[in-house]
Amino acid sequence: MIATAGNRASESRASLELVTVYEISKILTSSLDVSRTLRESLNVLQSLLGFRRSMVLLKEEDEDELELFVSVGLNAAEAQLARYQPGEGVIGRVFSLGTPNVIPDIASEPLFLNRTGSLDENAGGPPTAFVAVPIRTATHVIGVLTIDRKGEDSGGYARDLRLLSMVANLIGQAVTLRRIVTEDRERLILQTEHERDARNKTVFTLDNVVGASERMQQVFAEAHMVAPSRSTVLLRGESGTGKEVIARAVHELSPRANKPFVKVNCAALSETLLESELFGHEKGAFTGAAGVRKGRFEMADGGTLFMDEIGDISPAFQTKLLRVLQEREFERVGGNKPIKVDVRLICATNRNLEKMVSAGTFRSDLYFRINVISIFLPPLRERPNDIPALASHFLQRFNEENDRHIALTDAAQGVLQHCYWPGNVRELENCIERVATMTRTDRVDMHDFPCTHNRCLTQVLHFVKKDDAVAPAEAGAVGLEAPQAPAGFTPGASPATPASSAPAGSAAADGKPEGERERLIWAMEQARGVRAKAARLLNITGRQMGYALKKYDIQVRRF
Ligand SMILES: Nc1ncnc2c1ncn2[C@@H]1O[C@H](COP(=O)(O)OP(=O)(O)OP(=O)(O)O)[C@@H](O)[C@H]1O
Incomplete structure (x- = not known):
């Protein structure tokens, strides 16, 4: 009789588990909005099986910590604290070792960090058990799924473990699928950019390059000198500061001007994607490689390949690139036929490559290969006499495009002149466009700049990290500290950066400001500089966030 009741209980538990897995698999395949589907899945887990709290923590490729992706049963303050280094505490170990862990009583487990207060919440009550299982893709562990429940017998833990492992597998597949689709989308965006570059090429003229200062005149002279040769x-x-502008100028002044100028942003692509983008791939080289595709080296044949953010490529990719530069030939991914191209390479970086070479993060042989001729672009704050010409260049372009006749008053010019411009020419360009768009009259005065109303956030968010600051050989470019507001301005409370802050009353109904850049800044502020969290606020992936921050040149620090 007892045995029959026991059998019945275990049968009903087994069918409950089946229903749970079935429901969760339905939810996870219903949409690519993983934060929604994962939250719903945790709700199903909780309501069908009665867990107290559960969490999904993921480690994005470009983050060094596991961060909470979704949770059930945690309040906002507790959720803020749920982040772990690989190897740290129970969760960090499950991630590093890739093996599940069951803690029957968290109160007596020294490794249990109690970061989110599970223990305090349960003070005095029956023991709380904690189960954590790794979430995997086909190749590696990407996160951890955890649940808390009131203490149970060891048979209960074994069942929890089995069920959670199944759910973690489903989550791993859903996250992988989302990442593949996102990468594909990013590839398409880059392809579109490339096509746009190709179109823009026809309207690019050196007249668009502005710079009256001695420093920029020197840069132009160097560009003229290097253009005729094939040197890197x-x-x-x-x-x-205009590195891409100068890269294009060198190409336009060179005998290759009638051949393609092809750009690749090394920081925006994962290593695998970068490899197939640069070298192309053969049919079937990887899942989704339906046909043969030429890489950017081949597209640039006879012309120039501009590799932006070269300091951001991984050590493994540095080795591959070095081989290609040495041998001057390569194979497409999945192919074995050597391909030779005639390409002039222009690289750009805002990193301190010498420091990276000393730290062993950038190969010295690659450094010497690409550092044949260096041109240094000075920051805008070091050439303030370029500001009026650049401002009127951008304003003129705006007027032509919008059929307006806007001019800057002397006071407005004064505001521009006193800004520190941490985002350099790009920030000035955005600032002019913003203020011209917002003004209803044909005169832009000093009060039209958001910074004069203390509404410019970029001064707070921008900074240059000492170790990463640009390049050593140029006077004044070494080890820049966080920018100081110019004399006469109070940091964070003054018209220091009339760039692209949100205009008055520009918050949308959801509390987020309008405009992509403002939303990014808003999210980074809310998330106190934690990129993955900011991405979730905007419902985008960490990778998209990284790309967007780069695109808008938003450099942030953790608070
Ligand atoms: N001398 C210049 N004359 C006219 N426009 C300029 C000049 N320098 C920069 N710009 C404009 O400023 C913006 C940023 O320039 P660019 O993309 O070349 O900078 P970058 O140094 O390559 O930036 P990043 O390192 O972020 O890629 C562009 O829209 C560009 O047209």
Whole structure:
């Protein structure tokens, strides 16, 4: 009789588990919005099987910590604290070792960190058990799924473990699928950019390159000197100083001007994607490689390949690139036929490559290969006499495109002149466009700049990290500290950066400001500089967030 009741209980538990897995698999395949589907899955787990709390923690490729992706049963303050280094505590170990862990009583487990207060919540009650299982893709562990429940017998833990492992597998597949689709989308975006580049090429003229200062005249002279040869050029300078502008100028001034100028942003692509983008791939080289595709080296044949953010490529990719530069030939991914191309390479970086070489993170042989001729782009704050010409260049372009006749008053010019411009020319360009768009009259005065109303956030968010600051050989470019507001301005409370802050009353109904850049800044502020969290606020992936921050040149720090 007892045995029959026991059998019945275990049968009903087994069928409950089946229903749970079935429901969760239905939810996870219903949409690519993983934060929604995962939250719903945890709700199913909780309501069908009665767990107290559960969490999904994921480690994005470009983050060094496991961070909470979704949770059930945690309040906002507890959720903020749920992040772990690989190897740290129970969760970090499950991630590093790739093996599940069951803690029957968290109160007596020294490895249990109690970061989110599970223990305190349960003070005085029956023991709380904790189960954590790894979430995997086909190749590696990407996260951890955890649940808390009131203490049970060991048979109960074994069942929890089995069920959670099945659910973790489903989650792993859903996250992988989402990542593949996102990468594909990013590839398409880059392809579109490339096509746009190709179109823009026809309207690019050196007249668009502005710079009256002595420093920029020197840069132009160097560009003229290097253009005729095939030597590799390395462009150094902070973000937004005009490295791409000069790369195009070198190409336009060279005998290759009638051949393609092809750009690749090394920081925006994962290593695998970068490899297939640069070298192309053969049919069937990997899942989704339906046909043969030429890489950017081949597309640039006879012309120039501009590799932006070269300091951001992984050590493994540095080795591959070095081989290609040495042998001057390569194979497409999945192919074995050597391909030779005639390409002039221009690289750019805002990183301190010398420091990276000393730290062993950038190969010295690759460094010497690409650093044949260096051109340094000075930050805008070091050439303030370029500001009026650049401002009027951008304003003129705006007027032509919008059929307006806007001019800057002297006071407005003064505001521009006193800004520190941490985002350099790009920030000035955005600032002019913003203020011109917002003004209803034909005169832009000093009060039209958001910074004069203390509404410019970029001064707070921008900074240059000492170790990563640009390049050594240029006077004044070494070891830049966080920018100081110019004399006469109070940091964070003054018209220091009239760039692209949100205009008054621009918050949308959801509380997020309008405009892509403002939303990014808003999210980074809310998330106190934690990129993955900011991405979730905007419902985008960490990778998309990284790409968007780069695109808008938003450099942030953790608070
Ligand atoms: N001398 C210049 N004359 C006219 N426009 C410029 C000049 N320098 C930069 N710009 C404009 O500023 C923006 C940023 O320039 P660019 O993309 O070349 O900077 P970058 O140094 O390559 O930035 P990143 O390191 O972030 O890629 C572009 O829109 C570009 O057209």
